[in-house]
Amino acid sequence: xxxxxxxxxHSQLRLAIVSLLIxxxxxxxxxxxxxxxxxxxxxxxxxxKLKEAxxxxxxxxxxxxxxxxxxxxxxxxxxxxxxxxxxxxxxxDPK
Amino acid sequence: MENTPKQxxxxxxxxxxxxxxxxxxxxxxxxxxxxxxSIASILxxxxxxxxxxxxxxxxxxxxxxxxxxxQIVMMMKMRKKEKVQTHIDTIxxxxxxxxxxxxxxxxxxxxxxxxxxxxxxxxxxxxxTFVSGGAIQFRALIIGGICCWVVAIACFFVPVQYQLLLLAxxxxxxxxxxxxxxxxxxxKNV
Numbered sequence: 001x002x003x004x005x006x007x008x009x010h011s012q013l014r015l016a017i018v019s020l021l022i023x024x025x026x027x028x029x030x031x032x033x034x035x036x037x038x039x040x041x042x043x044x045x046x047x048x049k050l051k052e053a054x055x056x057x058x059x060x061x062x063x064x065x066x067x068x069x070x071x072x073x074x075x076x077x078x079x080x081x082x083x084x085x086x087x088x089x090x091x092x093d094p095k
Numbered sequence: 096m097e098n099t100p101k102q103x104x105x106x107x108x109x110x111x112x113x114x115x116x117x118x119x120x121x122x123x124x125x126x127x128x129x130x131x132x133s134i135a136s137i138l139x140x141x142x143x144x145x146x147x148x149x150x151x152x153x154x155x156x157x158x159x160x161x162x163x164x165x166q167i168v169m170m171m172k173m174r175k176k177e178k179v180q181t182h183i184d185t186i187x188x189x190x191x192x193x194x195x196x197x198x199x200x201x202x203x204x205x206x207x208x209x210x211x212x213x214x215x216x217x218x219x220x221x222x223x224t225f226v227s228g229g230a231i232q233f234r235a236l237i238i239g240g241i242c243c244w245v246v247a248i249a250c251f252f253v254p255v256q257y258q259l260l261l262l263a264x265x266x267x268x269x270x271x272x273x274x275x276x277x278x279x280x281x282x283k284n285v
Contacts, residue, residue, distance in 0.1 A: 012098060012106065019110030024117070024179050031178035035113050063175065085107065091100035 129270030239269030
């Protein structure tokens with residue numbers, strides 16, 4: 001039986017961001033941008049959507065007078081990611 | 096065009112692999128302490144042999160504060176370069192903090208521990224190095240940690256001045272050699 005997939009995670013860029021964050025304690029905006037090959041504008045929009053869903057925390061600070069954005073996955077985000085992967089598997093191996 | 100579930104799972108696997116490959120170069124910290132401890136202990140041994148017992152600890156007095164300052168500067172520089180903090184970085188932070196606190200307690204209790212001080216210090220070196228090696232899957236550090244424990248046992252059976260030579264030997268095996276190998280591994284992966 002196919003499960004309905006979480007629309008927040010069912011987007012390539014948001015899924016890539018969450019997959020990176022699940023393996024790290026925290027990551028800077030520039031790291032996420034570099035690894036996903038996304039534009040700054042696009043990544044900012046997707047990070048905001050993930051934050052609104054409560055899947056990630058965004059911390060804004062300064063380093064050497066330059067703004068620094070750091071992202072961290074939340075417990076809710078981890079749960080959502082695990083459920084998403086489980087549901088995704090039902091499409092590959094439907095029983 | 097909508098991606099297939101297989102493509103989504105492949106993307107997840109790729110991103111997790113990408114994140115896993117991230118690790119920060121900590122080789123300079125191992126090298127710093129490896130050289131400081133080996134030089135200070137060998138110097139103390141030489142000064143004792145030359146009957147300058149009164150000033151035999153001069154190496155420790157000068158080098159330890161300098162190394163502490165150097166470590167703070169190095170760590171601040173590392174923080175500036177780091178774009179991510181991995182789960183392993185967090186575990187290592189706790190591990191080496193626990194090591195520092197335990198080492199502080201041992202050194203504070205030197206008066207009571209007497210000739211058992213160095214074996215206790217080596218046991219702590221062994222824990223820090225062995226666990227770090229396991230966490231970052233680096234065999235040279237694991238072997239270095241085991242060397243510290245073997246040397247710790249040996250230290251219980253020799254006079255303090257020879258313990259100094261064993262201490263130097265242990266840090267060469269546990270910090271200096273793995274430190275250089277770690278640097279090579281990091282450069283290959285960058």
